[in-house]
Amino acid sequence: MSEKLFWIDPYKTELDSKVSVIQDNIVELSQTIFYAQSGGQESDKGTINNIPVIKAEKRDDSIIYTLACKPNFKVGDEVHTIIDWKRRYRLMKLHFAAEVVLELFYKKYKYIQKIGAHISEDKSRIDFEWEENISPLLTEIQNKAQELIDKDLPIQSDFSDKSKGRRFWKIEGFSQVPCGGTHLKRTSEIGKISLKRKNIGKGKERVEIKVK
Numbered sequence: 266m267s268e269k270l271f272w273i274d275p276y277k278t279e280l281d282s283k284v285s286v287i288q289d290n291i292v293e294l295s296q297t298i299f300y301a302q303s304g305g306q307e308s309d310k311g312t313i314n315n316i317p318v319i320k321a322e323k324r325d326d327s328i329i330y331t332l333a334c335k336p337n338f339k340v341g342d343e344v345h346t347i348i349d350w351k352r353r354y355r356l357m358k359l360h361f362a363a364e365v366v367l368e369l370f371y372k373k374y375k376y377i378q379k380i381g382a383h384i385s386e387d388k389s390r391i392d393f394e395w396e397e398n399i400s401p402l403l404t405e406i407q408n409k410a411q412e413l414i415d416k417d418l419p420i421q422s423d424f425s426d427k428s429k430g431r432r433f434w435k436i437e438g439f440s441q442v443p444c445g446g447t448h449l450k451r452t453s454e455i456g457k458i459s460l461k462r463k464n465i466g467k468g469k470e471r472v473e474i475k476v477k
Contacts, residue, residue, distance in 0.1 A: 275447035311348035417453035
């Protein structure tokens, strides 16, 4: 089992930790700051002992890393992990922007259904089951989201059930939402957001979110 330090301090960019498993060019660490794709948020990019990580994936309670070549270390050795902070921070901003937008849709439209989501370092998206063009709704949602962001509110992240690795984020007076991603400290870090509609098929609407 990997201790997931990206939950404790998502702003940490480097870590020394011990190697617990090696199988060919696949490794597991005792502690990690390297997020693996989950909940639509893409994996971090970075290196372990200067070897690029080409894949990060969750397996039960552990995170497994596939390296670009066989490791230059052995089980029990201490290794140095570095993540691409610029990418991580973009993912954190776009992730939380999407979370705020989604919550505002849920609050305004009780029967709307999310059918997909994805967060990359360029933009995030939310897919809805929705029969009409969603464009007329976006100005109000964007304005309300920006108003919340500009209030510079603290974002609380914690465990709802530590034994099962269940986490949540909370903004006092707004929402508490189950989520295992990496979260910002304050809403103002998101910056300015913009929303755009994209049709992805009959009865389906996509909202794309960008930040600057």
